[in-house]
Amino acid sequence: MAKATKKQALGRGLSALLKDPDNDINSVTDKNADKVVGNIVELELDAIEVNPFQPRSNFNDDALQELASSIRELGVIQPITVRKLDFNKYQLVSGERRYRASRLVGLDTIPSYIRIANDQESLEMALVENIQREDLDPIEIALSYQRLIEEIELTQEKLSDRVGKKRSTITNYLRLLRLDPIIQTGMRDGFITMGHGRALVNIDKRLDQLGIYEKIIEDGLSVRQTEELVRQYHDSGSAPKKSTNKKLDKSLFILNSEIALSHYLETDVSLSTQDNEKGKLSLTFDSKEDLNRIIKLITGE
Structure with missing residues (x-):
């Protein structure tokens, strides 16, 4: 317990150091940089901006609420990683779910690892760190691989070394991007697996x-x-x-909507449209109880 208290006190001390404009740290060669870079520091959430290079685009609301409840009870156990942009200004490299959940809870600060990196290095760090996550869907991983190849200009061989995956594994993920967007969406939403996609x-x-x-x-x-x-x-x-x-014969949007609604409501759903614009939604139910179940799903009550 004494060790944990000492570590937190150290983090608060570093936070004060970072707010000293006369000792602003912008590179690893600056004074006191070794005390900050690579250490855990309590940073104000308002001083951190979301990473525009974040490869993850889907954040499950229920999972985010569960994480927020955990943080409310136990605090943020694993620090986020940020890069320093300017005086008391930082950008997320990884840990956006923890960042979002901490805001939901109403925290003022969050434990953070500080890195100093340029845009390209930040993109590469964000992509590589996110690829290692177990909860990314196959399309998110494929898009991250594609960005590393196109924007960081890595060959598949170099990418294999960087992320610790076989080249054949990377190729299999990249091939998924040749699927129709509806099928990619179905895989992201869990309707089909990567095996189906392959x-x-x-x-x-x-x-x-x-x-x-x-x-x-x-x-x-x-x-x-x-x-x-x-x-x-x-x-x-x-x-x-x-x-x-x-x-x-329907538009891709209408077809995908039918499939998504059918699975969410667990019943047959049909969409009829005029020029794929204004239309009518029809669904089936087996009993009064089944109808009440569907109504609860739709209204959220």
């Missing part, structure tokens, strides 16, 4: 990809069943026949 990416025609994707959703096909369906597609040269293909 099977579908072997189909070049987007419309045929969507036809098989819809069948996976409707029939709850496993990865192995999907691979067999793709094999049959290549043998026959056409996507599997469906009882109706009306959905495939």
Whole structure:
């Protein structure tokens, strides 16, 4: 306990040092830089801005509330990482969920590791650190790999060394970006797995990809069943026949909305539109109890 108290006191002392304009630290060669860079410092949340290079774009509200409850009870256990921009001004490198949850709780400060980096180094640190997270979806990982290759100008071989992944693993993730945007969204929302996506990416025609994707959703096909369906597609040269293909005539947005609503409400949902603009939403229910269940899901009550 004494050791923890001493560490927190040290953090508060460093916070005071960082607020001294006469000893502002802008590089690792500046006076007192060794006392700050790489150490845990309590920084004011208002002095930290969100990282524009953040590769993560989806933040689950329920998971964020759970993290906020944990922080309310136990505090921020793992410090965030920031880079120094200017006097008493910092930018997130990693830890945006902890940062957001701390704001939800109403904290004034957050424990932070301070780094000094330029924009390119900050982007690389943010991408590499986020790739190591276990809760990123496959598309987020693929987009992070793509950005490292295009914006940091890393080859797949150098990228493999940097992130500690086999080159073949990186290639498999990057291939997912060849999927239709609807299918990518389905993977991000958990409707299908990366295994399903790896099977579908072997189909070049987007419309045929969507036809098989819809069948996976409707029939709850496993990865192995999907691979067999793709094999049959290549043998026959056409996507599997469906009882109706009306959905495939709709816009990608309408089709994706139907699939998302059907899964969220756990019932059949149909959207009919005029020129894919104004329209009507229809859904089915089996009983009064089932209708009440759907109403609660829609209203959130």
